[in-house]
Amino acid sequence: MTENSLIARREGWIAAWVDESLIMMHAESEFYLNLTGSGSRIWELLESPRSVSDLCEALSREFDIEPDAARPEVLAFLDQLLLRKAIDVRPPAMA
Amino acid sequence: MSFNGASQYGPYVLCGWHLESAIPLPELMPWGESQKLRPEESIRIELQGSPLDDTEDPFTNGEDGISLRVKGVAGFRVNPGADHVTVQPEEGVDPLLLRAYLFGSVLAILCYRRGLFPLHGSCVLLDGKAIVFSGARGTGKSTLATALARRGHPLLCDDVCAIDLSNLRQPMLRPAFPRVKLLRDAIDCFQMGEAVTYSQAAQGLKGHFGVAAIQSVEAIRHAIPLGAVYALDTPGGDQVSRSPLRGKDAFAFIENQAHRGWMGHNLGLHNQLFRHIATVAATVPIYRLDRPRALDRLGEVARLVESAHSAVGTPSGLESREEANLRKECSQ
Numbered sequence: 001m002t003e004n005s006l007i008a009r010r011e012g013w014i015a016a017w018v019d020e021s022l023i024m025m026h027a028e029s030e031f032y033l034n035l036t037g038s039g040s041r042i043w044e045l046l047e048s049p050r051s052v053s054d055l056c057e058a059l060s061r062e063f064d065i066e067p068d069a070a071r072p073e074v075l076a077f078l079d080q081l082l083l084r085k086a087i088d089v090r091p092p093a094m095a
Numbered sequence: 096m097s098f099n100g101a102s103q104y105g106p107y108v109l110c111g112w113h114l115e116s117a118i119p120l121p122e123l124m125p126w127g128e129s130q131k132l133r134p135e136e137s138i139r140i141e142l143q144g145s146p147l148d149d150t151e152d153p154f155t156n157g158e159d160g161i162s163l164r165v166k167g168v169a170g171f172r173v174n175p176g177a178d179h180v181t182v183q184p185e186e187g188v189d190p191l192l193l194r195a196y197l198f199g200s201v202l203a204i205l206c207y208r209r210g211l212f213p214l215h216g217s218c219v220l221l222d223g224k225a226i227v228f229s230g231a232r233g234t235g236k237s238t239l240a241t242a243l244a245r246r247g248h249p250l251l252c253d254d255v256c257a258i259d260l261s262n263l264r265q266p267m268l269r270p271a272f273p274r275v276k277l278l279r280d281a282i283d284c285f286q287m288g289e290a291v292t293y294s295q296a297a298q299g300l301k302g303h304f305g306v307a308a309i310q311s312v313e314a315i316r317h318a319i320p321l322g323a324v325y326a327l328d329t330p331g332g333d334q335v336s337r338s339p340l341r342g343k344d345a346f347a348f349i350e351n352q353a354h355r356g357w358m359g360h361n362l363g364l365h366n367q368l369f370r371h372i373a374t375v376a377a378t379v380p381i382y383r384l385d386r387p388r389a390l391d392r393l394g395e396v397a398r399l400v401e402s403a404h405s406a407v408g409t410p411s412g413l414e415s416r417e418e419a420n421l422r423k424e425c426s427q
Contacts, residue, residue, distance in 0.1 A: 014366055016373030021342035023373055027365035032350075034343040 001052065003071070004092035007078060008049035013086055015043065024086070033084060038063060039077055046087065052078065108316050109138075110202075110211070110257040110269040116140035118182060120194065122272040124315050138205065140180045140197075156362055161204055169193055171201050177208035191292060195254075198271065202255045203354040207362055212258040212371035213354035214324070217275065218251040218268060219243045220314055221404040224322025225268035227256050228384075229352045234327040238281045238390070242397040245285065249312040250275060251319065255354050259318055260374050267318040284390045322404060324349070324381045330388040335395050337382040337403070345376040 015024040022040035024033040035043055038059060045058055053067070056074050060067040081087045105115040107123035113132055114123065117140060126132075155162045160174040170183040180201060184193055206213035216229030217240035226243075228236040237253055244250040252271035259267040282291050326340055326348045340348055349372045353359060359368040386396045 014369055016370065016377070018346045018373055018376040019342040021346070023343060023346050023376075025365070025369045027369070030360060030365070034346075036342075 001075060001078060001082070001089050002092070003051070003053045003056075005052050006049050006090040006092065007046060007052060007055065008088045008090065009043075009046050010086055010088055026085070031084070033086065038073075042074065042077060049090075051092070110206070110271055111136065111259075111316075111318060112205075113137040114140065117142040118190075118193075118197075120197075122194065122198070122274045124272065127316050130316060135178075138178050138180065140182060143181050143183045154358065154361065161208075161362070163196075163200055163204070165196050165200075168196055171196070173201065173204045173208065177205055180205070195276065199254050200355055200358070202257070202271070203358060204362075206255065206257050206354075207359045207364055207367075210261075210367065211269065212260055212368075212375065214256040214258055214349070214375070215254070215352045215354040216256050216324070217241075217253045218256045218270070219248040220251055220312070220319060221248045221322065221401065223320070224404060225251055225256075225270075225319040226322050226400065226404055227268070227324045228327055229256075229324055229348075230327030231329075231352075234329055236327055237275045237277055238284075238393065239325075239327070239396060239400075241275050241277065241281065241285060242393045243400065244273075244275075246397055246401065248401070249273065249314060251315065258321060258371070258375060260371050263374055264378065266321040266375055266379055268321045269318050270315045273312070273315060280390070284393075321375075321379050324375070324379055325384045325400065326352075326381060327384055330386050332385060333387055335386045335392065335399055337384050337399065340381040340383050345381045346372060348381060349376045 012026050012028055013024050014027060015022055017023075020036055022035040022043060024035065024043070025031065041059065041062065042055060045055055050058075052071070052074065055078075056067040056070045059065075059074065060070050063070070078087065078089070082089060103117060104119045105123075106126035107114045107116065107120055108126050108130065109123055113126055113130075113136055114120070115137075120140075152162075153164050158175070160172050160179075163171040163173075165171075167185060168188050169185055172181040172183075173179070174181075180197075182193070182197070203213040214227060214229055216227045217236040218225050218227045219240050220226075221243070226248075228239050230236055240250055240253065250273045251268060253275040255271065257269040257271065259269050261267075277285075277287075277291075325337070350356065353368060353372060356368065359365075384396070384400075386392065
């Protein structure tokens with residue numbers, strides 16, 4: 001995954017807010033995820049596919065930090081989502 | 096018993112539905128004369144005497160509907176429209192046990208298929224709101240609901256709490272009937288001897304259980320705003336206190352107490368189930384209730400819940416006569 005990779009939600013996930021938690025379920029496997037804080041915001045931002053750098057910029061504006069400072073955490077979080085089959089990562093060429 | 100499928104008992108009201116049955120269902124309130132009958136809210140229960148195929152799966156979902164096979168009790172089938180239940184009782188089955196499954200698993204299937212959320216728990220009416228006690232088997236849901244019912248807060252249902260989420264901002268409870276399944280020690284504690292019908296089955300749903308009739312109220316016929324859900328754990332410790340459950344903890348608890356939640360998923364209702372669980376967790380206050388195990392502290396627990404939800408609570412230090420009796424009886 002690089003800065004220019006295009007990140008898209010995978011099909012089959014549904015999500016709902018419960019208090020400050022964004023609870024997600026993969027319907028077929030009944031697998032649950034609980035996103036909070038910037039994590040839940042990233043999922044919302046992914047309503048349409050975005051590049052990693054685009055995500056970092058959007059988050060840096062909202063959370064008042066430098067995009068460069070946000071990048072490592074964003075990438076680590078996206079890795080977690082990828083591991084749990086919640087997102088697809090497409091190379092920039094396909095964007 | 097007649098096997099011609101005629102529905103000669105009722106009409107009754109169950110979760111707001113108009114119910115006619117080939118089996119007598121003495122737990123239920125009669126359908127109200129003034130209640131508006133809507134065809135899509137009508138259900139019939141019919142009997143079929145044909146012998147059961149023993150190789151049948153315990154739970155199947157096919158073109159002719161959903162079948163549930165409970166060994167030693169009966170076979171049940173709910174048609175695809177969920178307005179028709181066929182019961183095939185095994186010979187000599189205890190009617191109380193049969194009805195426990197009818198008002199448990201079969202009612203849960205009806206709820207799922209009719210877009211309601213069946214939450215596992217017991218429920219009372221407190222100051223115009225439905226208050227649910229939910230939790231795993233043996234955590235004292237029915238006992239606590241009974242304690243509140245005996246303090247004048249009508250019992251609305253036991254085991255399956257049918258929740259209507261058609262208004263996403265205000266979940267409504269659709270009451271079932273004012274009877275509660277209790278274990279022997281609780282029956283003795285409440286001195287309910289004459290109000291209890293005992294299961295003839297050696298192994299009831301609750302070991303040796305009895306069903307206690309509690310005075311029914313007109314409210315049973317109407318949907319009632321859901322006011323709170325109390326999450327019960329196995330009692331222990333010395334404290335009587337409540338604390339709010341929020342976010343993922345609230346969600347996880349409700350998810351865990353969806354009545355036969357696996358059936359909902361098995362019926363392919365993943366999305367419906369998820370939305371329902373999330374809506375209940377997000378809109379209804381959910382509290383964890385800590386309390387001691389001793390039944391003689393039950394009055395204290397009931398009073399905590401009562402004062403939290405009543406506009407006018409019982410002044411502390413004043414103990415009702417019933418509570419004093421209860422304390423005396425249970426400490427012997």
